[in-house]
Amino acid sequence: MAQFEEVSQKSAVHPKPVGLVLQYGTAGFRTNSKQLDHVMFRMGLLATLRSKKTKATIGVMVTASHNPEEDNGVKLVDPMGEMVTPAWEGYATQLANAEQEELLTALKDIIERETISMAQEASVFVGKDTRPSSDSLSQAVLDGVHALGGHNYGLVTTPQLHYMVCCQNTQGRYGEATVKGYYRKLSQAFIQLTKNVPNRTDDQKALLVDGANGIGALKVCEMETYLKNELQLSLFNDGSSGKLNHLCGADYVKVQQRAPKGVEMTAGERCCSYDGDADRIVYYYSGSAGRFHLLDGDKIATLISTYLKELLSRHTHSSVFPDTHTHMRSVLTSPLSSQVIVRCTKTGVKHLHHAAQEFDIGVYFEANGHGTVLFSKAAEEKIQKLAQDSNTNDERRRAALLLQNTVNLINQTVGDAISDMLLIEAVLAIRGMTVQQWDAIYTDLPNRQLKVKVADRRVIDTTDAERRTVSPAGLQEAIDSRVKKYRQARSFVRPSGTEDVVRVYAEADTQESADALAHEVSLAVYRLAGGVGEEPKPL
Ligand SMILES: CC(=O)N[C@H]1[C@@H](OP(=O)(O)O)O[C@H](CO)[C@@H](O)[C@@H]1O
Ligand SMILES: [Mg+2]
Incomplete structure (x- = not known):
């Protein structure tokens, strides 16, 4: 078929380095940008197939x-804006690792297994971040998207x-499939949510933003005019001089x-990265005394779920709403468990x-985050x-309207720094909360996150949502015995997916204990799981 001939010809322009093996990980392929040209081309091909299939x-x-x-990377986005399914992650890995002369066979194999009709039209949306390599790599993707x-x-x-992607596949029901449509939808919801908040001062509207010298900085600037001064952003690390993610970013x-470097914050000012x-x-x-206070994903989840919970409780008579459910990787000393299911x-x-x-x-x-x-x-x-029911009383109607605009403000397809920022700002305004009051909802235990290099991280196998290791033998026992030495301590070990x-990860009653525990557990990993390079040193 002519289509396959074209693939053959074009793939020669994006050759695979012989023997290079890469894995579609937690967030797609990710490695040094120099190794990715062939992967990009092939992901263009695979996206076309996925589009024909779906x-x-x-x-x-x-x-x-x-x-x-x-570094650079690539990931596929499924029709409703979600991550691609595990089976197709597998195809992605196969396709990326097929040697040059095996590519067509690998491609045909997927077509056959998924019974894809090649006559079906395809549609693929391609986006890129601001890395210097993203230009040519997204071009390689487009070469693969020959449909x-x-x-x-x-x-x-x-x-x-x-x-x-979600807007396009829902025929606009989720919104308009353009960047402007995104700005309009979110900013309208934000303005609706905050417009009736009494006495919102300029201080409450002010927010410092660290853009990590990346795409978020460019896009939040574009969005600012849509927000009509209801939020006053001071942007740092906007990409004009600094390096992406270097000493900055979430x-x-x-x-x-x-x-982060470059953010000039004064005491008590709200900042985000x-x-x-x-x-x-x-x-x-x-x-006070210049101490740094972090409000991470756990704190954000707490703020948002307690806000939703409160709005929903005004509707307790309309019992269709069950509890709000929160899913978090590491729940620390949050009081959430008594209020919502975690x-x-x-x-x-x-x-x-x-x-x-x-x-x-x-x-x-x-x-x-x-x-x-x-x-x-x-x-x-x-x-x-x-929200539309004229029979509900004012209090309940107000809550329903707030909920409706809250739904519109949230990007339900995936975590979104801009949308989350607007939501957090709206919630703080509506609840009349300062950042300190938000922080005081619960107290984090001191904690420490470290990395250990090993020859093959796959020797570590875990269970219980990656909170316990089952191999190598003896590792979990080693972790348990070290954890026992400290108060309020926990520690988890797992291979990275990226x-x-x-x-x-370790936490304990004091920072010193958390640091010491993290170090001891790192040593156990190094010794029992084939550590390479220098032994982990105390912090
Ligand atoms: C500690 C940490 O931040 N881990 C991140 C990181 O995964 P690792 O498996 O830890 O490399 O990237 C993932 C994908 O973005 C994200 O889901 C995850 O939370
Ligand atoms: Mg990210």
């Missing part, structure tokens, strides 16, 4: 999120691409537990997202009805 628009995002600027209907959105945040702030593709956000402020899943948005879909309202956040809220169709319809490292 008879819907598929997204391809070129980004390596919070990783260093030299008609390939649409290049150019520079967009990851969540904007997810959003537009991951740096979360892991280092310190303010995005990551490199703007699908994560964390908040922070400087307290569930833990394996790391990775796809796991959280699917768990959240099981409920009427599911709030999910990773501690790193990636998260969103999902509403079931039934819940959305109910909210809409209540980097060639093992992650170690």
Whole structure:
């Protein structure tokens, strides 16, 4: 077939380095950008097949999120804006690793297994972040998308691409499939939510934003005029001079537990940081005596779920609403468990997202600040009805209207730094809360996150939502015995899904204890799981 000949010819322009093996990980392929040209081309091909299979628009995002600027990556977005299914992750890995002369066979194999009709039209949306390599790599994707209907959105945040894919596949019911449509939908909802808040001062409207020198900075600037001064942003690390994610951004702030470079914050001011593709956000402020206070994904989930819970409780007579459900990776000393059901899943948005879909309202956040809220169709319809019902009393109607605008403000396809930021700002305004009051909802235990290099991280196998290890032998016992030495302590170990490292997390009653425990557990990993390089040193 002519189509396959074209694939053959074009793939020669994007040759695979012989022997290179890459894995479709938690967030797609991610590695040094120099190794990715062939992967991009092939993901263009695969997206086209996925589109033919689902008879819907598929997204391809070129980004390596919070990783260093030299890295890049690619992931596929399914029709409703969600992550691609596990079977297709497997196809992605096969296709990426097929040697040059095996490519056509690998492609035909997928077509056969999925009984794909090649006559079906395809539509693929491609987006990219601001990395220097993203230009040519997204071009390689487009080369692979040789079908008609390939649409290049150019520079967009990851969540904007997810959003537009969903809009396109719901014939506009979720919104208009353009970046402007995204700005309009979110800003209108934000203005509606905040317009009746009494005495909102300029101080309350002010927010410092660290754009991680990435795409989020560009896009939040574009959005500002739509917000009509209802939010007054001071933008730092806007990409005009600094390097992407370097000493700034959500991951740096979360892991280092310190303010990013270049943000001039005064005591008590609210600040937030995005990551490199703007699908994560964390908040922070400087307290008395200059102490740094972090409000991570756990705190964000708490703020949002208590807000939703309160709005829903005004509707207790319309008992269609069950409890709000929160899904978090690491629940610390949060009081949430007594109010809402908390569930833990394996790391990775796809796991959280699917768990959240099981409920009427599911709030999910990773501690790193990636998260969103999902509403079931039934819940959305109910909210809409209540908001329009002239028989409900004022109090309940007001709550329903707030809920309705809250739904519109949230990007339900995936975690979204811009949408989450607007939601948090609206919730703080509506509840009349300062950042300190938000922080005081519960107290985090001191904690530490470390990485350990091992020869093959797959030797570590886990269970119980990655909270316990089952192999290598003796590791869990080693962790348990070390945890016992400290007060209020916990520690988890798991292989990373995005980097060639093992992650170690520890918490305890003091920072010194958390640091010491993290170090001891790192040593156990190093010794029992084949550590390479230097032994982990105390902090
Ligand atoms: C500690 C941490 O932040 N881990 C991140 C990171 O995964 P690792 O498996 O830890 O490399 O990237 C994932 C994808 O973005 C995200 O889901 C996850 O939470
Ligand atoms: Mg990201």
